[in-house]
Amino acid sequence: MSRRSLFLLLVLSATWGASYLFIDLSLRGLSAPVVVFGRLAIGAAVLCVLARARHRRPFAALRGDWPRIALFALFEMVLPYLLIAFGQSRIATGTASLLVSTQMLWLVLLTPLMVRGARVRAVQLAGVGVGLVGVAALVQPFGAGGAPDPLGAVLVTLAAASYAIGSLLLGLLLPGRPTLPVTAAGQAVAAVLVAPVAAVGLPRAMPSAGTFGALAVLGVACTAGGFLLFNVLITRAGAGTASLVAYLAPVFSLAYGALVLHEPFTVPAAAGLVLIVAGTALTVSRRRRAVQPNTEPAPAAVRVGSTSTTR
Template sequence: MSRRDLGLLVALSAIWGSSFLFIKVGVEELEPAVVVCGRLLVGALVLLPVALARGGLSGLRAMLVPIAVLGALNNALPYWLLSFAETRIDSGLAAVIQAAAPIFTVLLAIRIDPSQRVTGLRLAGVGLGFVGVALLVGLQEGAELLGAVAVVGTALCYAVSVLYAGRAIRSFSPLDVSIGQLSVGALLTLPAALVQWPAETPSAKVVGAVLVLGVLGTGVAYLLYFALIVRAGASRAILVTYLVPAFALVYGWLILGEAVTPSALAGLALILGGTALATGGRLRRR
């Protein structure tokens, strides 16, 4: 990996890691549906000029069903679950639990393709990852437990959407798919956002957090991810999975004053170690 590619990887990880921080700030005054709808709408608007400059969105009509499914499973539902969770738990903890998504992908892939059965080190990795998730979720109580379970739901949504996308949209432009699914996600969350629209104008800090979440954490992040895949390949781009939780923990500690507990660090080590073992080369190829 060249220095430029490494810089892209670190920049993308830093941006996606900051998304948990901005979600936490956004839900201080706004309902989760409002934060999600704003994020998706702004993200789609950021990507739209890039797509138009590259020849438009001619392929969208042919993939209406896939982008509708992905808009729900990869954007609207998991983004809402994550935002809801961060009304109850720390942003860093949410990032660590969400890092288990690749482990869920491995397990769900077995149902789709039995040849991908898990044995040996991969089986040990799955077990290790689930120990990490169980440790973090099991330590929560009351409202915090509900928040932790919501993040597990987020990870499951991402796992299902990855497997679905691998079969349904291989031949389509990633940029077109991204704009389509972000737009669908915004439409799906719009009714709830309008119903829960705040009676008073939120503070500049909260409005800024939602805007940055949409522009940087969604629109720009997608562009960086595509650029990294083109330059370094998917096997290198997937390394972002391992870096995002660490950035999120640091942001939460430095900016929000969240405690970095030994249990969070232990859970992070178990989940990322389990992910490395459970996925091996298959995650890189995927």
């Protein structure tokens, strides 16, 4: 890996790791649905502008694909963003980031159910087991951030499963579509889907400037910027190098939680981190036959062994 690629990997990991910090800061003045709508609307606006700058008619190739894009956006953006926002209001940011990183474990379990002919090796199933032990270390009474809220942990874990489903739907429903337009369209559709729920949860009092600033950073840097960095890294260093973000982003998130939010970093939290990273490493080990990769519109995986997530 070149120094430039290593730098991009670290910047991307730091950016995605910061998502949970800025979600937490946004939730201090806004409801979960409003935070989700805000980050989607901001991210979609930024990506649409960039898509128009790069492509003369960025959405022309997507004619007839809008129902598929809506289904993909539901599982890759709407459901996980809402579940994470609701769940993170109950658990520590570091715990949330580690639970979301289990999406690779879910991908291993769900791929054979959704992709015809896909098989999972025993070593990858072992990785799922190791990762689940790590989850247990996090959510037991002395885990990261103190005694966790079981509902919060369940919601964030379901978000990881939703990310895995969305990743698989991308490869099944939208093969070969241009990356930037699909992501911009997906985030725009997701914002529309979330808008009615967000309208019900509008704040009664004007939030602080800090709350709006956190939401702006979440939308511009963590949502739109993270996607762009991810694809630049894939172009420069390949998907294998880019997949390392799955290991590094939770480390940054835990650090942000400890340094900025003063969340405790306990021994079980460290154990959970090591076990989830080890389990993920096993799930992305090389296999003889994998689901054919596809152009990703957000850090999304279409095969067992690649990284996934629209942060």
